[in-house]
Amino acid sequence: MSDGLLEQPTGRQRMGFFTDTSICIGCKACEVACKEWNQVPDDGLSLLGMSYDNTGMLGADTWRHVAFIEQDRPLGRQNNSVTVMPTGPSGTASTAAVVAAGLGDKHGSMLGTQTGRVHPGPQPHATPDGHVSPGGRTELRWLMASDVCKHCTHAACLDVCPTGSLIRTEFGTVVVQEDICNGCGYCVPACPYGVIDRRERDGRVWKCTLCYDRMTDGQEPACAKACPTDSIQFGPLDELRERAARRVEQLHGVGMPEARLYGADPDDGVGGTGAFFLLLDEPEVYGFPPDPVVTTRDLPRMWRHAALAAAGVAATVLAAFVTGARR
């Protein structure tokens, strides 16, 4: 079993993504560029009704996924005039219910994924005071965010891989070697984010490589290259973390106290992620687990228990032989 802990590769900095969702325009160029460069097949044509998100979630055939979240609350100081328009009650709760119901049957099978939870998109948010229109609608904001493999510091997928197909690269990223993967699928439930996924017609698992083949040529990953607004930024992780901290401060200064980083903390449950995010709401809103924990965290303790138990059994057996021999 390989060591899931990141060892800094010699002479290389750890590279990663900082995805600043506050400037994402939802163009999905990242999704297309990723598929073009990495020759990822299409994921099937299905209208999901999750706002403009017809991708649904990350999977074997989707390594970048742009979420669209329509929320009944204002964006910073943004004014979109809804409260003074002749509106009735919001539709977000009922559309979310339709989507959630649909995902259970006819749409679920169209997502092309076998694992993980699909978050039914728009989640009604508690209504802030003073933003209720007479008819019932509140201010509205439309969040967009591009999700990707987190390239965890403590990567459970890598821990559980029995073949050594999943490796830590010299850039500090986590990559599946497709010629070694035997399709056992142990890594799939191990991922706390539901990222890594098996391709049905192929059996093997696939996920973002941070465009390893581009990085070795000194090129940035395809999604970051294609992103028109630099919502997806690529670079040495420590630089990105500094930049992200400044950006959060800036947003707080312009009346967006809800801006926060996700995955930038080296002390979180996965030791921080190589791809981290600036979010404008709780992680659950975007479909992220609020407190991800490397699923192999308890393995050492479990192994200790197992070893103790085994030692106990061995001691008993030995004792039996010893005792028996005396007879």
Add this chain to the structure above:
Amino acid sequence: MVQGSNMAECHPVGFQWVMAAKARGATLIHVDPRLTRTGALADLHVPLRAGTDIALLGGLINYVLCNGLEFREYVVAYTNAATIIGEQFRDTEDLDGLFSGWQDDKAGYATDSWQYEGTSVASSAGKRERGTRARHDGQGRSHERQATGRGHEHGSHGAALSDLSNIRRDETLRHPRCVFQLLKRHYSRYTPEMVARVCGIPVDVFLQLARMVTDNSTRDRTTAWAYAVGWTQHTVGVQYIRAASVLQLLLGNIGRPGGGILALRGHASIQGSTDIPTLYDLLPGYLPMPHPDAHGSLDEYVADDSADTGYWGNMRAYTVSLLKAYWGEAATADNDYCFDYLPRITGDHSTYQTVKAQLDGSCKGYFLNGENPAVGSANAKAQRLGMANLDWLVVRDFALIESATWWRDGPEVESGELRPETVGTEVFFLPAAAHTEKDGSFTNTQRMLQWHHAAVDPPGDARSDLWFWFHLGRRIRAKLAGSTAERDRPILDLTWDYPTSGEHAEPSAEAVLREINGRAADGTCLSSYQQLTDDGATACGCWIYCGAYADGVNQAARRKPHTEQNWVAPEWGWAWPANRRLLYNRASADPEGRPWSERKAYVWWDEGKGRWTGHDVPDFQPTKRPDHRPPPGARREDALSGIDPFIMQADGKGWLYVPAGLSDGPVPTHYEPQESPVPNLLYGQQHNPARQTSRRTVDPYQPSGDEPGSGVFPYALTTYRLTEHHTAGGMSRWLPYLSELQPEMFCEVSPELAREAGLEHLGWATVVTAREAIEARVLVTDRMVPVRVHDRIVHQVGVPYHWGGNGLTTGDSANELTHLSLDPNVHIQETKALSCDVRPGRRPRGADRIALVEEYRRRAGITAETGTAPRTAASPGGTA
């Protein structure tokens, strides 16, 4: 300000610079019926009823004028605010929504009464298109012109003025007939309350918007307006942009850095195809197409169209150089430089007129190059029925688009209106190369040419457009070789000698750009249009592009990073004219030639050097002093003074008021769309009286406002694009990576409309107009809001127009719903604002679909006359 454009979705690459500006502290405002991906990133989103932007802009103009917020010094010096208009002029205030000069018998305006006092403005608009002979008076200029022409008539310049020295100005702006006072009066009824009643924008929101715009329009700050087809695609589309021009001129936001009105063009190089036009009425560089009667000779052509004053006075040099580029050695002074060879314009041959000609049987052949009218053009049924009446049709595209297969699987085949075995049209499909597979240049919004190099060879039989047209021309010339017929001379004498390379003999795109750039008699590349002469010594394919190949170097291919040059970045690509990045930039300095402020310094007068200088190429005669005043009788650009920044206008001023050149009035005025659920609250006149209507059974119109039957179509409808698809889908619906991102035709409705109409999220809806019924999946979203207009709530329905029957993702086309009522200046369709009904469930199939639409027409009492009256019956106007 982004208005009439969904920039983040339709121009995501350009929008990165808006986001960069926002990061540096700029405020972003989006005015749009829907909260789009642009609005999601804006500081302020203002929802409004589709089709009411002039009312809003008029409200802003009124706000500026009422509160004295105009940039007074700029307005007095650089615009025609001080100019006195003739006594005969009557405004919409006097005639309840009409201007003076309305002629019921011609359904159009005579513009004589609109002119400046003391001058006559010779608009050559209209007559030529109508094919009637222009009446010439003693001065060789027609004064009785019909303003039914087209906005492109004057291209990059305004109409000619006969005698500048007679213009009367009152620089105190107090004269009751000066343009400034006229504007004040015209817009006085566009109050915040009226904006609320017409547009549905609450007063508070309007005032917030007005303050944001005016606070940001000063000596130190400028506001830019970006628009796209959300403004142009209306029966009063040209006046939308005019309204923004008036406001921006009043605020001093034209010709200054960070200001302007930015036309975000529909897709790559649409600007280029206007400059070197695919339009029927223009020659390259906005030279007008000659008229068969009036323009027997080059002299007559030039005399009729060139201005005595302003830069347009050099039109003869531009024309002769173009003729030399076309016909080379064959063009000589003796034969008028082959002026006879040019086609003559015999009427309106715009795209929709061409469809009507197909329906009438007079247009027999049709080339579609990267165009899919069966999906992408208004009234798709009329498009297909027109094509069904052709002898032949050539479609050049990537895949078998709907315009190539309508005869076998179009909606009319399903309904039984067409039978494949009886369609006589012979359809040729020729695969086309993509932009990545060919060399060439794009000219986009900012007039900048950017070169692209072929990355890969086109697959199979796919060929570039350049290859197709060059070899088609070559083959036609081979067939005509040896002909002595005079009519074949224009083709046989053409300079058709581009070098080719490769196994398919691909012509050199750089050779074409070199020809467009122009050459001197010795063959060297020209570097500026000022070098062009009218004696045949120079050849130039498009005078405004002269310099794109200066020094024999492809200037459009320059890619010096912005980090290695000044912030104007003159060495990235090449912008026409003269690599100038900001037009009319003389206005960035005050009348004395000093920057209005340090922060906004751009181009200024350098007294020491005795010339204009700055960060950009000055858009002015380089050594003309700010205090220069022209002597009487001066001509061309020499007739303009040192404080006349708008050098393409005959009087050098920005035109708040347009004395000639527009078909539908000198000052923008709010009219309701051809089909509107509400009456015009501003005037008795409901619609733009000069709009074009077709009066054809294939193109019926709905009743509007309070007319009986209008309630059958109670909702406002607007069409648009999504980031994930490209226009009519030819470039996206065949690609799995794009199709999966927006996999199905849908319509967007508010939760309020969903409740009223019984629609369910992800369910089906049928949208009906007098033309057709289509079905779409329903997206119920809070991003759509109803608006309170006048005495009622108006719900809006949004439909993207990308879908058709072919490709990986298919669906009904939104353009089945739209109609052929057009803007009178440029003949563009009104696809951004109409009215409809929406009902739950899928549409009927086959002939039942027609029956449903017929039932709607019956219920609404629609006849051939419905919606076609130019003048609203109750309107007392039109007597002046």
